[in-house]
Amino acid sequence: xxxxxxxxxxxxxAGRASAAARSTTGLVKGGGSHGFxxxxxxxxxxxxxxxxxxxxxxxxxxxxEAARRWGVGASSWNTGGGAEPSLGxxxxxxxxxxxxxxxxxxxxxxxxQDLNPFEARLAPLLARANLIxxxxxxxxxxxxxxxxxxxxxxxxxxxxxxxxxxxxxxxNVIFRQLLRTRRPFVAEITDAMGNEIFKVRRPFWWINSSIxxxxxxxxxxxxxxxxxxxxxxxxxxxxxxxxxxxxxxGFWNWTFSLVNEDDKLLAQIDRNWRGIGFELFTDAGQYAIxxxxxxxxxxxALAADVDELHVVRQLTLPERAVALALAISLDSDYFSRRGxxxxxxxxxxx
Numbered sequence: 001x002x003x004x005x006x007x008x009x010x011x012x013x014a015g016r017a018s019a020a021a022r023s024t025t026g027l028v029k030g031g032g033s034h035g036f037x038x039x040x041x042x043x044x045x046x047x048x049x050x051x052x053x054x055x056x057x058x059x060x061x062x063x064x065e066a067a068r069r070w071g072v073g074a075s076s077w078n079t080g081g082g083a084e085p086s087l088g089x090x091x092x093x094x095x096x097x098x099x100x101x102x103x104x105x106x107x108x109x110x111x112x113q114d115l116n117p118f119e120a121r122l123a124p125l126l127a128r129a130n131l132i133x134x135x136x137x138x139x140x141x142x143x144x145x146x147x148x149x150x151x152x153x154x155x156x157x158x159x160x161x162x163x164x165x166x167x168x169x170x171x172n173v174i175f176r177q178l179l180r181t182r183r184p185f186v187a188e189i190t191d192a193m194g195n196e197i198f199k200v201r202r203p204f205w206w207i208n209s210s211i212x213x214x215x216x217x218x219x220x221x222x223x224x225x226x227x228x229x230x231x232x233x234x235x236x237x238x239x240x241x242x243x244x245x246x247x248x249x250g251f252w253n254w255t256f257s258l259v260n261e262d263d264k265l266l267a268q269i270d271r272n273w274r275g276i277g278f279e280l281f282t283d284a285g286q287y288a289i290x291x292x293x294x295x296x297x298x299x300x301a302l303a304a305d306v307d308e309l310h311v312v313r314q315l316t317l318p319e320r321a322v323a324l325a326l327a328i329s330l331d332s333d334y335f336s337r338r339g340x341x342x343x344x345x346x347x348x349x350x
Contacts, residue, residue, distance in 0.1 A: 119317045125165045126320040130157050131289040147176040181336050200325040211329040213321045221322035264312035267291050285335045287327045
C-alpha cells in the first residue's frame with residue numbers, strides 16, 4: 001500500500017489549489033458530502049470526486065506502462081468485462097509492478113525451473129544476463145610493490161549502485177611476495193551479504209595455469225590454460241566434459257569469447273578500459289561477463305556499456321560459475337603486474 005500516501009498527498013495538494021481558485025472567484029459554496037469532496041479527516045480542503053477518479057485512472061495507466069516495460073503479464077491488470085478496476089485490483093497491480101522493478105531478473109533474466117539445492121545456491125548471483133567484475137585498488141602494491149590479496153566487486157549492470165557479490169582472495173603473504181601471479185590461492189565468491197556461494201581454487205603453476213570452481217568443497221568445473229607463444233587459449237570443463245574453449249588472438253585483443261565444439265558463441269568476457277591512470281599504475285581491471293539474454297531490452301547506467309549478445313544456448317548455472325572462474329584467471333595471468341610506482345596522485349578517474 002505504498003501508493004496510498006502518495007495518492008492522498010497529490011489529492012490534498014490539488015484540493016487546496018482548487019479551493020484557493022474558488023475563493024478568489026467567489027464560487028466556494030458550503031454544504032455537500034461527496035466522499036473526499038467534503039474535506040479530509042484532518043480539516044484539509046475538499047477534493048472533487050471527479051478529479052480523484054481522474055488521478056486514479058492516470059496512476060493506473062502509468063503503472064500499466066511500467067509493468068509492460070518490465071514484462072509483467074497483462075492479466076494482472078485485467079479485471080474483466082472492460083470495467084474500471086477496483087481499488088483492490090489497483091493496489092495489487094501497483095505491488096506487482098513494484099516487485100518487477102525491484103527484481104527484474106525474475107522476468108527478464110535466464111529462467112530456471114525446478115532448481116536443485118546446488119543450483120539454487122548459485123542462482124541469486126549467476127542467473128543474470130550480464131555481470132561486471134571490478135578489482136579494488138591495492139595501494140600497498142602501488143606504493144611499495146607489496147602484493148596484497150585481491151578483492152573484487154561484482155555488479156549487475158542494470159543496478160550498479162549496489163554490489164550483488166564480492167570476490168575475496170585468501171593466500172599466504174610470503175607466497176604472494178615470492179611467487180606473485182604464480183602464487184596458489186583460494187578465492188571466496190559471496191553475495192552482497194557476505195554469504196559464501198562458491199569458491200575458486202588456483203594452485204601454483206609453472207607453465208600452464210588452472211583454476212577450479214568448487215561448491216561446498218566439491219569440484220564442479222575447471223579451466224585449463226593451454227600454452228601458446230602469443231595466443232591465449234583456455235579449455236573449460238564441467239566435470240570431465242569440455243563445454244567451451246577460448247582462443248584469443250593475443251596482443252591488444254581484450255575480448256575472450258567462449259565457443260562450443262561447433263564454434264558457436266556461448267558467452268563472452270570483455271576486459272574494459274578504465275582510463276590511462278588505472279591501466280598504467282594499478283591492477284584495478286574491470287571485466288564484463290555477458291551470458292546473453294535477448295529478452296533484456298532496457299538498459300540503465302553501466303548496462304548501456306554492455307552490448308546485447310546473441311548466443312546459441314544459455315549456459316547452465318554451474319557453467320556460469322566456471323566462466324566466472326575464468327575471468328579471475330584471466331586477471332591473474334595477463335592483467336596483473338608488479339607495483340611500486342610510488343605515484344598514487346597520478347591515478348586518474350574513469
